[in-house]
Amino acid sequence: MEISKLSEKLYQKLLSKKTKEKSERVILWIALVSFIIHLLMIGLIHFNIITINEPSNLLKNPIAAIYTPFSFILVYEVYLLIYYLPKSTSTYISKQYEIIALIIIRRLFKDLSDLSLSSNWFSIKNDLQFTYDLLASVLLFYLIYLFHIQRTKVYRTIENSKKHLSSISKFINAKKWIATALVPVLLIIAIYSFLNWSISIFHPLEADAVSFKNINNIFFEQFFNILIIADVILLLFSFFHTDEFHKVIRNSGFIISTILIRISFSVSGIINTILIISAILFGLLMLFIHNKFEKQLAEEIQASNEIEE
Numbered sequence: 001m002e003i004s005k006l007s008e009k010l011y012q013k014l015l016s017k018k019t020k021e022k023s024e025r026v027i028l029w030i031a032l033v034s035f036i037i038h039l040l041m042i043g044l045i046h047f048n049i050i051t052i053n054e055p056s057n058l059l060k061n062p063i064a065a066i067y068t069p070f071s072f073i074l075v076y077e078v079y080l081l082i083y084y085l086p087k088s089t090s091t092y093i094s095k096q097y098e099i100i101a102l103i104i105i106r107r108l109f110k111d112l113s114d115l116s117l118s119s120n121w122f123s124i125k126n127d128l129q130f131t132y133d134l135l136a137s138v139l140l141f142y143l144i145y146l147f148h149i150q151r152t153k154v155y156r157t158i159e160n161s162k163k164h165l166s167s168i169s170k171f172i173n174a175k176k177w178i179a180t181a182l183v184p185v186l187l188i189i190a191i192y193s194f195l196n197w198s199i200s201i202f203h204p205l206e207a208d209a210v211s212f213k214n215i216n217n218i219f220f221e222q223f224f225n226i227l228i229i230a231d232v233i234l235l236l237f238s239f240f241h242t243d244e245f246h247k248v249i250r251n252s253g254f255i256i257s258t259i260l261i262r263i264s265f266s267v268s269g270i271i272n273t274i275l276i277i278s279a280i281l282f283g284l285l286m287l288f289i290h291n292k293f294e295k296q297l298a299e300e301i302q303a304s305n306e307i308e309e
Contacts, residue, residue: 011176014183015083027076031069038065061113070106075190077102078223082182086175089234090151090287093254096227097147097280100261101140103220104276108133125269132273143280150287155298171241178230185226193219224262231255246293253286 013019038058044050045059058064081095111130196218235251242248260279264272 007173007177007180011086011180015086015176015179020080020083023076023079027072031072034072035065035069038068058110058113064110064113066109067106070102070109074099074102074106075186075219078186078220079183082179082186085179085182085230086172088151089251089254090147093257093283094144094147094151096258096261097140097144097283099220100264100276100280101137101144104133104137104140108137129269132270136273136277139277140280143277143284147280147284147287150284150291153291153294155291155294168241171237174237175234178233182226182230186223189219189222189226193222221262221265224258224265228255228258228262231258246290250286250290254283257283257286 039062041050042059042062042065058067077095077099081092081099084091084095108130111126111133114126115130116124116127232255235248235255238247238251257279260275260282264275264279267275
């Protein structure tokens with residue numbers, strides 16, 4: 001009982017609406033200040049006021065400065081993902097999709113600073129990557145829109161039996177425990193990734209620095225590994241709540257979708273883009289078919305009730 005109270009207290013401290021609003025304000029201020037600092041550093045290097053041996057591309061073009069505040073905003077989006085985890089599985093998954101779409105948008109700012117703008121557009125790697133990311137961002141935006149439509153559809157009312165309410169309560173508590181545990185993990189990975197990122201900017205040739213090639217993936221690559229574990233635990237807990245075939249398949253499909261997103265971090269170019277689009281398309285199709293099941297079951301229940309009357 002004491003453990004349950006402590007868990008609830010921690011949950012309210014870390015994931016309450018008030019904490020969310022405070023975190024949002026703090027992150028926005030950090031994003032604004034980091035953008036100004038990044039611009040100042042680019043200016044100081046450009047006018048040779050400070051000298052950095054072989055600075056990364058993030059310190060050469062003012063457009064690349066947008067990359068820094070976007071990174072902090074993305075960390076807040078990950079916090080929102082954890083915040084919504086106990087509230088709704090489909091909302092939690094849609095947040096994952098929104099994060100990967102924002103990573104693509106953030107990458108566009110880096111791509112813009114690397115463009116060659118020559119007649120050999122389709123033979124230059126950076127220009128091709130920009131093209132892939134530009135098309136992918138539009139397609140992902142539309143797929144996420146379709147996912148939002150599907151996740152808001154409700155066909156059956158919740159059964160109000162004591163057993164059903166008890167199983168829902170236990171499942172929600174399990175999700176709260178997982179969400180509470182994920183917050184310190186988020187902070188540790190974010191701080192560690194930020195330090196590595198700083199090293200990669202100021203000392204890009206250091207052996208221990210994160211390579212510039214993978215700078216889009218730092219933090220998110222590690223965090224999505226943790227998410228896969230959390231998703232599997234949630235799937236196992238969901239069996240205590242329901243054993244309905246279509247819900248089990250949907251939840252399993254969401255895990256596969258998360259794994260595909262995680263795999264996308266280990267590749268680059270068009271394969272990366274294809275994996276990300278495939279992950280969200282797969283999740284969308286799983287939810288769409290799940291809703292077809294729900295609609296059919298709702299119609300069967302309604303028909304059964306009408307016969308009884």
